[in-house]
Structure formats: structure tokens, C-alpha cells
Amino acid sequence: MFSCRLLLSPCQAAILTVNKDFDLSLGAGYKSKAQKVRVMSEAWVENNIVCPACGSALQKVKNNSPVKDFHCAQCPEQFELKSSGKKWGRKIMAGAYAAMRKRLQSPQPPNFFFLHYKETAAGCRVENFFCLPKQFFTANIIEKRCSLRATARRARWVGCKILVDKLPESGKIFYMRDNICAPDADVRRNFAKIRFLNAQKTEAKSWLIDVMKQIELLAQRRFSLTEFYAKAEADLQKKHPDNNNVKAKIRQQLQTLRDQGYLSFKGGGIYELC
Ligand SMILES: [Zn+2]
The missing domain is CATH 1.10.10.10 (Winged helix-like DNA-binding domain superfamily/Winged helix DNA-binding domain)
Known part of the structure; x- marks a missing residue:
């Protein structure tokens, strides 16, 4: 098992342990790789990630919820998870364009979590994880892709990408970057620092x-x-x-x-x- 133990400052008086490995047994009952990854990555978030706003545990919402994957047990924040086996470049694939537009127009858009995992001989290990706070989720960071061919399995489906290179660094609240975990207090401080944008038109x-x-x-x-x-x-x-x-x-x-x-x-x- 790979884990990182973080010695926090004396005022934090705590040691945070993050298990970086996916629980492979959770994916055993699923055939498609996408389903396996979904189940394992969601369980990983639920067990290892806390709300960046208040530090409370996150809870998984019911599977058929159209908007979000997790909500905070203590505050109104909600989160949608995007997982990828490839390290992000300037853009991150983000599913259907129409659904993304709907989220943008929602009175309560979710925050996003982006998880990058690496496949190893022993299983899957999380390498990078950050939160894109909802106030940075604006139309100009969404790129519409061309529709799929009429002969494709999902004919004429239109996807989208999130243009992460257009975000300032403060719009990416890293919990883990290149295998190194950030102290929980840093995550919360960074999240709080850009909260004022929520009040802006x-x-x-x-x-x-x-x-x-x-x-x-x-x-x-x-x-x-x-x-x-x-x-x-x-x-x-x-x-x-x-x-x-x-x-x-x-x-x-x-x-x-x-x-x-x-x-x-x-x-x-x-x-x-x-
Ligand atoms: Zn919270």
C-alpha cells in the first residue's frame, strides 16, 4: 500500500493519512473498465477526501442524480468527480457538452474534483487530485468538441473539454500533486481565499x-x-x-x-x- 503521512504544523496538531491505492475488489463485479474505475475512484474519494470548505466527510449521492456525485455532510457544497488514467495536459475531457451547459446554467453548479490515477503492476494509485471550485466554472473554460460521426456507436454525440490552462493556479485547489499530499489546512485555506468570487456576477x-x-x-x-x-x-x-x-x-x-x-x-x- 502506498500512503503519504503528513506532519502538520503544531497548531494543526494532527497527522493526516491518505491511502493512495484504489480498492481493486470494488471493481471486481463490473465488466467495463469505465465502470470499474468509476466505482473504485468514487470509493477512494469518499474514504480519503474531505470537503475543502469545512473539512467534513463527503457522502456519495444516489447514482441516478443528474448533477453531482458527492455532497458535504455538514455544508451545502456539492462535487462532481472526473477521473482519468492519463495525466492532464492543457485540456481535460469532461463528458457531454449539453449536460455541462446545463450545469453551468444551474443555480447551484457543482464544484469539480479531478482525479488522475496511474496503473501499476499492483493496481491503481492516485497521483494527482484537485478541486475546481464552482466560481471558476465559467463558459469560457468549456470547449465544445465536434459531434461524433453518424456511424459511431454514440452517433452525433457532442462532448466537451475543460480548458485547465485558462484557469489561474488559485482555481485549482490541489489535495495531491505529483504524488505529494497537501496538508488539509492548506486545502481549506486555498479554498477560502477565492470564496469572494462566488458573490460576483x-x-x-x-x-x-x-x-x-x-x-x-x-x-x-x-x-x-x-x-x-x-x-x-x-x-x-x-x-x-x-x-x-x-x-x-x-x-x-x-x-x-x-x-x-x-x-x-x-x-x-x-x-x-x-
Ligand atoms: Zn463542507
Whole structure:
């Protein structure tokens, strides 16, 4: 069995153990690989992953629920799981486009969990696991794929992909990255840090997420407004062609991010990530 034990800081006063292996016996009664993986990965999440909002246990919802796979036992958060045996690149396959659009328009869209497992001689081991919080789940990260051929088994079915490369890092709350587990307290802190986006309307949210992504591309903890304009203004203008005053819009987003504790303002046009 592969497991990782994490020594947390004294204030956390706990040792978290994550079992990284799928329970192969759970898949034994199923014929298709997809069904085996579904059953084993769902059980793995239920046994090893806690709610990023409150740290409580997650519960599996009934199989015929159209929207979500898990809900938190203590708070209203709900989660949908996507598992893959291939490590993600810039895009993640995410099932039917129509169903995804429906989730987007839902008043209570789910958070997503993305699980990457590796097949080994001994079985299946989880290598990467992150949560995409629902506030980052916007139309511009969904890519519609071409419909399948009329002769295909699922004729004319239209799938979609989630464009993970468009997400800022703060939109990916990692529990496990390349086999290394994050302390539970870090997961909760990272999830709480971007909660303010929930209260934003669609357009405002889209601007904030775009600016967060551009800050990340600067790859500097501290940056000046001038540096930000030089790096990001053209890209942001391209993404928001109807906006006639991108600089003012940028300043507005930076101010909101400062007010929400994501950035701090150091004076003289200098910002620093918190
Ligand atoms: Zn919860």
C-alpha cells in the first residue's frame, strides 16, 4: 500500500493519512473498465477526501442524480468527480457538452474534483487530485468538441473539454500533486481565499479571473501597475474587445482583489500577492 503521512504544523496538531491505492475488489463485479474505475475512484474519494470548505466527510449521492456525485455532510457544497488514467495536459475531457451547459446554467453548479490515477503492476494509485471550485466554472473554460460521426456507436454525440490552462493556479485547489499530499489546512485555506468570487456576477467574475491569471503569468510576488499594463493590457483587450478603457478596468480589478485580501497595495503603484 502506498500512503503519504503528513506532519502538520503544531497548531494543526494532527497527522493526516491518505491511502493512495484504489480498492481493486470494488471493481471486481463490473465488466467495463469505465465502470470499474468509476466505482473504485468514487470509493477512494469518499474514504480519503474531505470537503475543502469545512473539512467534513463527503457522502456519495444516489447514482441516478443528474448533477453531482458527492455532497458535504455538514455544508451545502456539492462535487462532481472526473477521473482519468492519463495525466492532464492543457485540456481535460469532461463528458457531454449539453449536460455541462446545463450545469453551468444551474443555480447551484457543482464544484469539480479531478482525479488522475496511474496503473501499476499492483493496481491503481492516485497521483494527482484537485478541486475546481464552482466560481471558476465559467463558459469560457468549456470547449465544445465536434459531434461524433453518424456511424459511431454514440452517433452525433457532442462532448466537451475543460480548458485547465485558462484557469489561474488559485482555481485549482490541489489535495495531491505529483504524488505529494497537501496538508488539509492548506486545502481549506486555498479554498477560502477565492470564496469572494462566488458573490460576483458573471462578467465581473470573468474579469477578476482573467486578471488573476495575468498576475500569475507575471511570475512575481510583487509587481508594479506599469509592469502589469505592459504584460497584460493587450491580452485583456483582446479577450474583452467591447471594453474601451482596459486600464481603468484593470485598476478596478486590482482594487477588488486588494479589498478581498488576495493582494496588498504597497503604495507607489506596487502590489504584492498575499
Ligand atoms: Zn463542507
